[in-house]
Amino acid sequence: MSLRIGQGVDVHAFADGRKLILGGVPIPHTRGLAGHSDADVLTHAVCDAFLGAAGLGDIGHFFPDTDDRYKDANSLELLAEVMRHVVRNGWKVINVDATVLAQAPKLAPHMPEMRANLARTIGVDASCINIKASTTEHLGFAGRKEGIAAIAVALLGAGPDVS
Ligand code: MG
Numbered sequence: 001m002s003l004r005i006g007q008g009v010d011v012h013a014f015a016d017g018r019k020l021i022l023g024g025v026p027i028p029h030t031r032g033l034a035g036h037s038d039a040d041v042l043t044h045a046v047c048d049a050f051l052g053a054a055g056l057g058d059i060g061h062f063f064p065d066t067d068d069r070y071k072d073a074n075s076l077e078l079l080a081e082v083m084r085h086v087v088r089n090g091w092k093v094i095n096v097d098a099t100v101l102a103q104a105p106k107l108a109p110h111m112p113e114m115r116a117n118l119a120r121t122i123g124v125d126a127s128c129i130n131i132k133a134s135t136t137e138h139l140g141f142a143g144r145k146e147g148i149a150a151i152a153v154a155l156l157g158a159g160p161d162v163s
Contacts, residue, residue, distance in 0.1 A: 007049055008044070020032040027107070029104070046150075091157070095155050096118065098152035102135065
């Protein structure tokens with residue numbers, strides 16, 4: 001059996017007049033995240049974790065923010081495209097673990113839907129997807145509520161022992 005691990009990190013700044021989308025879930029909040037796409041920082045980190053594990057580069061290479069096709073793009077659709085590349089390269093998903101760093105809003109009520117969205121898009125059972133949230137105890141840009149960061153790790157496997 002062959003195993004590959006990848007990690008992804010993303011940050012987006014808060015901006016007025018934007019929706020806050022995390023894991024494909026619109027989350028009620030005073031502000032959203034700025035970005036060329038829907039600025040779904042969690043889904044972007046997950047995309048980069050998969051691209052890293054598969055040795056395929058990064059999300060900026062696949063979906064440049066200079067390309068109008070990705071203006072206000074639904075990031076779950078970007079993740080679906082990433083997964084097509086991962087599967088085409090012969091990999092199966094073992095698990096994903098991600099952490100969202102946000103001082104506000106509270107994310108716990110939205111976790112089940114975020115997890116279900118990612119699992120459906122990745123094509124695995126929700127038990128293979130874990131999402132955590134943490135504040136930064138008011139420290140740094142996330143703590144000052146200037147933006148949100150996300151970190152993700154993905155494990156891929158190939159071979160007869162990978163179900
Ligand atoms: Mg991003």
